[in-house]
Amino acid sequence: MRIAVVGGTGFVGSHVVAGLLEAGHELRVVGRGERSAALPPGLQVTHGDVVSGEGLEQAFEAADAIVNLAAVIRERGNQNFLTVNAEGPARVAAAAQRAGVRRLVQISAVGADPDPAFPYLFSRWQGEQGLIATDLEWVILRSSVVFGRGRGFFDQLARAISLPSPFLVIPGDGRALFQPIAAQDLARCLRLCVEDPERARQVYEVGGPEQLTLEQLTLEVARAIDREWFGISRRRPLHLDVRLIRPGALLMAKLLPDPLVTPQQLDLLGRPNATRLDAVRSCFGFDPVPVRGNLGYLRRPRRWPKLSA
Numbered sequence: 001m002r003i004a005v006v007g008g009t010g011f012v013g014s015h016v017v018a019g020l021l022e023a024g025h026e027l028r029v030v031g032r033g034e035r036s037a038a039l040p041p042g043l044q045v046t047h048g049d050v051v052s053g054e055g056l057e058q059a060f061e062a063a064d065a066i067v068n069l070a071a072v073i074r075e076r077g078n079q080n081f082l083t084v085n086a087e088g089p090a091r092v093a094a095a096a097q098r099a100g101v102r103r104l105v106q107i108s109a110v111g112a113d114p115d116p117a118f119p120y121l122f123s124r125w126q127g128e129q130g131l132i133a134t135d136l137e138w139v140i141l142r143s144s145v146v147f148g149r150g151r152g153f154f155d156q157l158a159r160a161i162s163l164p165s166p167f168l169v170i171p172g173d174g175r176a177l178f179q180p181i182a183a184q185d186l187a188r189c190l191r192l193c194v195e196d197p198e199r200a201r202q203v204y205e206v207g208g209p210e211q212l213t214l215e216q217l218t219l220e221v222a223r224a225i226d227r228e229w230f231g232i233s234r235r236r237p238l239h240l241d242v243r244l245i246r247p248g249a250l251l252m253a254k255l256l257p258d259p260l261v262t263p264q265q266l267d268l269l270g271r272p273n274a275t276r277l278d279a280v281r282s283c284f285g286f287d288p289v290p291v292r293g294n295l296g297y298l299r300r301p302r303r304w305p306k307l308s309a
């Protein structure tokens with residue numbers, strides 16, 4: 001199939017692109033064009049912006065299906081929850097209709113919620129509604145947190161743990177449950193959604209085969225990167241009230257181009273991010289890999305956060 005992948009240059013996108021190419025599909029990667037280096041040889045970014053809508057229709061011409069991965073978890077200027085997450089999917093859908101493409105697979109997030117109390121989750125729900133309202137053959141794939149090579153949640157956690165501290169700082173009680181799914185497994189679910197017309201107008205939730213609390217995940221990452229801090233290799237968790245961490249997160253969000261955590265992300269760390277344990281097997285017919293024992297890819301030299309120029 002000819003598939004246009006919006007957001008194919010991102011963390012999840014790189015795995016999706018690899019999986020679709022391996023399955024023999026012909027791809028057009030669509031984005032704002034700022035991350036071309038991340039693509040496999042021979043692929044280039046075709047300009048298309050889900051905020052302005054520019055370039056989308058042309059980018060979708062002659063495609064059999066569209067995958068939309070574009071979303072932001074950190075707001076910056078006009079790249080925010082409203083413009084990208086809430087309104088972006090409807091803009092992609094409108095451009096798909098103009099280009100005559102019927103099939104559209106949208107990645108969303110477990111926890112997408114009509115309650116505006118959590119702006120990120122609310123924006124994902126709004127984005128879904130923008131698609132559901134159309135007569136396209138849409139599929140929505142809500143994912144729990146994703147692990148795998150690239151700059152995702154686990155990479156961020158590993159960077160936070162690498163900061164010089166005698167403790168593993170855990171925001172709040174650390175009891176919220178997460179169900180990490182491997183990026184390749186998510187990419188496989190997504191490919192099955194694209195390929196199978198029978199999946200049209202379905203909302204799926206996916207996660208890996210284990211549910212771990214934020215504290216367990218933090219310990220798992222600490223074990224994986226196996227980094228000593230002045231001879232202390234098994235650091236103890238220290239639970240800090242989110243209200244104490246928030247000012248630091250606010251400051252980082254203002255000063256750093258790539259902050260370790262933003263205030264909105266802090267709030268999300270206290271929310272459960274899990275679905276049925278057998279979600280992938282029952283909906284997609286295969287067993288996803290567990291996160292435990294599969295975080296070795298995080299071992300690599302220390303990278304400190306940089307100050308904004």
Ligand SMILES: NC(=O)c1ccc[n+]([C@@H]2O[C@H](COP(=O)([O-])OP(=O)(O)OC[C@H]3O[C@@H](n4cnc5c(N)ncnc54)[C@H](OP(=O)(O)O)[C@@H]3O)[C@@H](O)[C@H]2O)c1
Nearest residue numbers: 007009010011012031032034049050069070071143145146
């Ligand atoms: N990572 C996770 O743990 C996780 C968990 C659940 C769901 N998801 C979902 O998976 C999807 C991908 O996430 P990710 O972690 O891979 O994020 P990411 O690395 O930040 O990638 C986001 C992608 O979206 C593109 N993009 C951003 N703004 C755009 C715009 N205005 N127009 C067109 N493209 C735009 C980016 O390309 P340019 O910057 O070049 O435009 C990039 O390719 C998202 O929908 C996310 O919510 C991820």
